[in-house]
Amino acid sequence: MTSLQQKPARPTAEGADEAAEDKRASRPQLQVRAMAPIVPPANVSANALTIVIAIMAFLACLTLGAVSMIQDTAANWQSQISREITIQIKPADGLDMQDALETARETALAIPGARDAQIVGDAATARLLEPWLGDNFDIDQLPVPRLVIVTIDHSDPPDFDAMRAALAQAVPAAYLDDHRTWVDRLVSMARTTVLIGVCVLALVFIATVLTVVFATRGALTGNQHIVEVLHFVGAEARFVASQFQNHFLIIGIKGAIAGGVLAALVFLAANFWTGYAPATPESDQAMALFGAFRIGLSGFFGILAIIAVIGLLTALTTRITVIRTIREIDVVRSDPSRME
Amino acid sequence: MRANCDGGDIALPIWGRAPWGIGIAFARVGNPALIHFENVGLRYGMGPEILRDLTFDIPKRSFQFLTGPSGAGKTTLLRLLFMSLQPTRGLINMFQRDIATIPREELPLLRRRVGIVFQDFRLLDHLTTFENVALPLRVRGKEEATYRRDVLELLNWVGLGDRINVLPAVLSGGEKQRVAIARAIIDQPQLLLADEPTGNVDPPMARRLLRLFMELNRLGTAVVIATHDLSLMDQIDARRMILSQGRLDIYD
Ligand SMILES: Nc1ncnc2c1ncn2[C@@H]1O[C@H](COP(=O)(O)OP(=O)(O)OP(=O)(O)O)[C@@H](O)[C@H]1O
Ligand SMILES: [Mg+2]
Numbered sequence: 099m100t101s102l103q104q105k106p107a108r109p110t111a112e113g114a115d116e117a118a119e120d121k122r123a124s125r126p127q128l129q130v131r132a133m134a135p136i137v138p139p140a141n142v143s144a145n146a147l148t149i150v151i152a153i154m155a156f157l158a159c160l161t162l163g164a165v166s167m168i169q170d171t172a173a174n175w176q177s178q179i180s181r182e183i184t185i186q187i188k189p190a191d192g193l194d195m196q197d198a199l200e201t202a203r204e205t206a207l208a209i210p211g212a213r214d215a216q217i218v219g220d221a222a223t224a225r226l227l228e229p230w231l232g233d234n235f236d237i238d239q240l241p242v243p244r245l246v247i248v249t250i251d252h253s254d255p256p257d258f259d260a261m262r263a264a265l266a267q268a269v270p271a272a273y274l275d276d277h278r279t280w281v282d283r284l285v286s287m288a289r290t291t292v293l294i295g296v297c298v299l300a301l302v303f304i305a306t307v308l309t310v311v312f313a314t315r316g317a318l319t320g321n322q323h324i325v326e327v328l329h330f331v332g333a334e335a336r337f338v339a340s341q342f343q344n345h346f347l348i349i350g351i352k353g354a355i356a357g358g359v360l361a362a363l364v365f366l367a368a369n370f371w372t373g374y375a376p377a378t379p380e381s382d383q384a385m386a387l388f389g390a391f392r393i394g395l396s397g398f399f400g401i402l403a404i405i406a407v408i409g410l411l412t413a414l415t416t417r418i419t420v421i422r423t424i425r426e427i428d429v430v431r432s433d434p435s436r437m438e
Numbered sequence: 439m440r441a442n443c444d445g446g447d448i449a450l451p452i453w454g455r456a457p458w459g460i461g462i463a464f465a466r467v468g469n470p471a472l473i474h475f476e477n478v479g480l481r482y483g484m485g486p487e488i489l490r491d492l493t494f495d496i497p498k499r500s501f502q503f504l505t506g507p508s509g510a511g512k513t514t515l516l517r518l519l520f521m522s523l524q525p526t527r528g529l530i531n532m533f534q535r536d537i538a539t540i541p542r543e544e545l546p547l548l549r550r551r552v553g554i555v556f557q558d559f560r561l562l563d564h565l566t567t568f569e570n571v572a573l574p575l576r577v578r579g580k581e582e583a584t585y586r587r588d589v590l591e592l593l594n595w596v597g598l599g600d601r602i603n604v605l606p607a608v609l610s611g612g613e614k615q616r617v618a619i620a621r622a623i624i625d626q627p628q629l630l631l632a633d634e635p636t637g638n639v640d641p642p643m644a645r646r647l648l649r650l651f652m653e654l655n656r657l658g659t660a661v662v663i664a665t666h667d668l669s670l671m672d673q674i675d676a677r678r679m680i681l682s683q684g685r686l687d688i689y690d
Binding site: 129130131133134136138323324326327328329330331332333334335337425428431432433434435436437 | 602
């Protein structure tokens with residue numbers, strides 16, 4: 099089919115060339131460009147919003163990373179500590195320390211689930227105390243508590259209460275420390291940390307939603323003429339919303355990817371740093387505090403999840419905002435008493 | 439099919455083929471009015487009543503001119519007819535339903551049965567002629583492939599066959615006018631509201647557009663044309679609704 103566009107433009111009104119017009123009319127031209135979007139992307143100012151969303155996604159990823167790291171570390175401590183328990187025997191008048199230590203060791207070993215028990219010898223105890231007392235003291239002269247370290251079967255831990263009762267009977271001066279207090283404290287710290295992290299995440303998401311609400315309202319104001327025309331050709335609010343939603347979904351995903359990639363780079367850098375420079379005191383401290391900066395596969399899935407959540411949140415917020423704003427616009431437009 | 443102008447029978451291409459929908463089916467069973475206004479009054483803000491105690495019918499398949507001095511409230515009345523504005527008082531029945539009782543979400547669906555042409559066209563500047571005319575169909579969720587031919591034929595018929603890919607910015611006033619009209623009638627409305635549809639065209643084109651409206655009317659659409667153009671109204675013997683000082687007089 100020949101393109102009619104090649105023919106000279108026809109005069110606006112009829113009458114000039116009726117025959118030619120007839121011919122043209124009977125041959126509809128079929129080349130039509132692909133449908134342009136009803137709301138042009140350029141009408142939705144994207145840059146500032148993309149950057150804000152990128153920052154939000156970055157913060158969300160960091161928070162998620164920090165929370166999971168602390169949780170991992172706490173879990174790590176918990177498992178390491180509960181592999182060993184200690185029996186402490188305080189010196190007392192008339193107590194034969196060696197004997198008491200032996201009795202305690204045997205009592206502990208008699209409980210099923212205790213794999214091994216070792217008395218921390220004089221030399222080892224002295225070494226433990228060295229940082230405080232120096233190396234020139236006589237351990238026998240000091241009332242130093244002595245320890246028996248019991249290794250427990252992790253998969254089948256002994257009954258601590260039974261062990262405690264047996265010890266109380268055999269060696270009244272013995273005190274069984276199963277590190278429960280420590281573990282409990284760690285667990286509650288981890289819980290608090292997770293809670294704080296979740297709160298921070300929630301705040302970040304709320305801030306994202308509010309930003310998108312403002313941006314959407316701005317876009318609606320900037321495209322009021324389009325909204326009006328859509329109203330007059332019978333569009334439902336849902337249809338108008340979908341026209342805006344797609345733009346914001348793209349902005350949301352772009353921003354979230356930028357933020358997520360940035361966060362991933364930060365984690366990779368931290369990984370690299372702890373992996374290759376473990377000897378410095380600073381990194382030792384960091385390791386002690388946070389454990390390794392290891393954001394494993396799950397961390398990267400977390401980042402992907404945050405990208406998806408922020409993208410969806412953006413699109414959904416836009417949809418709801420447009421539908422609600424359109425209702426408001428409809429009410430105002432239809433109410434003559436509100437017009438001056 | 440003849441893309442003729444003055445004189446002769448004008449056949450609208452689309453409806454030559456497509457079956458006319460609900461409009462005719464309804465029109466044949468009894469004849470309650472398409473639209474009924476009763477004691478309708480309207481004021482903007484705290485201002486004076488622009489429209490006072492309007493009581494009238496727009497019968498199915500009727501053809502009428504709405505006229506009156508500038509500022510009389512013609513555009514306002516058309517917006518009431520489009521359900522885009524609520525009356526300050528009075529009762530409006532559209533398609534046998536009291537519009538005060540229609541849920542807001544349902545209004546767009548009712549508005550789809552009404553085509554409207556604005557005094558200022560209201561075309562979207564970033565869309566081509568084709569896209570502007572196809573907009574109502576797109577809004578109704580139709581696929582381009584299903585309506586492309588119809589849109590092209592209608593555009594040919596209004597003499598814009600070679601302007602389908604241009605943006606409104608390069609169209610003349612009369613061409614924009616025709617795009618706006620094509621957009622209003624592309625989905626075969628039961629009611630067509632046109633606000634000064636001949637305000638930007640020369641008399642021959644005005645006659646041609648009038649014939650387009652008459653043809654549309656012949657096929658079942660009720661037509662309301664708001665105009666100041668006496669010579670246009672003199673061309674056919676149609677009902678005249680004259681607005682002045684808030685009152686409406688009807689000359690059948
Ligand atoms: N949105 C509005 N808010 C307040 N007053 C309005 C509004 N729209 C119209 N009016 C007033 O209502 C009156 C009628 O206006 P309308 O546009 O309906 O007149 P018209 O008959 O269409 O005039 P014209 O022939 O010039 O188009 C005018 O006095 C106008 O100032
Ligand atoms: Mg007007």
